[in-house]
Amino acid sequence: MVRIGAVRVGIIDVGANTLRLLVAAREDGRIVALREQRVQLGLGEEIERFGDIGEEKLAEAAAVARAHVRRAHKLGCERIDVLVTSPGRQARNGDELVSRLGEATGVATRVLRSEEEGELAWYGAVAATEDPPHSVAVCDVGGGSTQLVIGTISGGPAWAHSTDLGSLRLTGRALGTLPRGQGDLDAARAQVEEAFTGLAPPLALAAIATGGTARALRRVVGTTLEPETLASAARKLAIRSDRAIASDYGVDPARARTLLAGTLILMEVQRRLGITLEIGRGGIREGAALLALDELAAAIA
Numbered sequence: 001m002v003r004i005g006a007v008r009v010g011i012i013d014v015g016a017n018t019l020r021l022l023v024a025a026r027e028d029g030r031i032v033a034l035r036e037q038r039v040q041l042g043l044g045e046e047i048e049r050f051g052d053i054g055e056e057k058l059a060e061a062a063a064v065a066r067a068h069v070r071r072a073h074k075l076g077c078e079r080i081d082v083l084v085t086s087p088g089r090q091a092r093n094g095d096e097l098v099s100r101l102g103e104a105t106g107v108a109t110r111v112l113r114s115e116e117e118g119e120l121a122w123y124g125a126v127a128a129t130e131d132p133p134h135s136v137a138v139c140d141v142g143g144g145s146t147q148l149v150i151g152t153i154s155g156g157p158a159w160a161h162s163t164d165l166g167s168l169r170l171t172g173r174a175l176g177t178l179p180r181g182q183g184d185l186d187a188a189r190a191q192v193e194e195a196f197t198g199l200a201p202p203l204a205l206a207a208i209a210t211g212g213t214a215r216a217l218r219r220v221v222g223t224t225l226e227p228e229t230l231a232s233a234a235r236k237l238a239i240r241s242d243r244a245i246a247s248d249y250g251v252d253p254a255r256a257r258t259l260l261a262g263t264l265i266l267m268e269v270q271r272r273l274g275i276t277l278e279i280g281r282g283g284i285r286e287g288a289a290l291l292a293l294d295e296l297a298a299a300i301a
Contacts, residue, residue: 010072016044016143086144114162118147120287128282143168167262213262
């Protein structure tokens with residue numbers, strides 16, 4: 001149990017699918033989540049359709065972020081960060097999104113570079129893993145992009161790759177029409193393979209999958225993602241409607257719609273890594289919370 005006086009930080013993650021809040025503290029060297037909340041916004045889908053984010057979505061994002069910041073303040077957070085991932089990099093009006101979020105919350109808001117996003121996911125995933133080996137690969141499949149980072153426990157991230165293809169983007173480009181036929185699956189796989197053309201990551205002793213796709217796949221095939229289990233997941237998801245996926249596996253309807261696409265991306269990443277992926281319990285938000293807590297501790301020292 002986290003002691004009452006523990007320093008608390010709030011991380012607000014503005015992604016392609018959702019806008020999430022994590023309020024966290026450190027206990028016995030580990031990040032402990034005190035409050036988590038998410039709101040489905042679909043900024044990435046709007047970017048895919050129009051190239052930018054419309055006024056209605058900008059206003060909605062600002063209102064949700066404002067509510068998250070107020071909640072974080074009420075929970076006693078000493079620092080609050082608003083971090084924008086792929087929407088800030090991919091929308092033509094990404095700067096306007098950042099400006100609106102900053103004005104609405106009164107909190108410094110910034111867009112994460114793709115490499116920075118991957119590094120935070122690496123730190124968050126590794127910190128939440130019991131006894132990780134010396135070298136670890138972390139794959140974070142988001143709605144608008146995918147990050148793969150490999151590093152060592154002693155040295156941190158050392159190699160990174162990012163591609164502007166995520167579960168929501170791939171769904172819209174190849175898997176958005178139901179029922180999905182073999183031609184749709186072949187087209188989706190071709191896009192994923194093209195996105196990772198030439199990728200030859202260094203060897204790692206372990207690999208962790210993080211992000212919404214990975215969390216949802218835990219309900220479909222368990223915590224271990226091998227070639228056989230990923231292929232099984234893809235077969236199960238391909239023959240089901242979005243509604244059936246949500247009902248059969250207890251997955252949020254919005255996540256159900258993009259789960260097959262995210263699975264196909266993880267299949268390609270796993271193939272190129274050549275080792276089993278374990279579904280992690282930490283990611284970008286936990287990594288950002290670790291960084292914020294470390295900086296607060298350094299300022300006090």
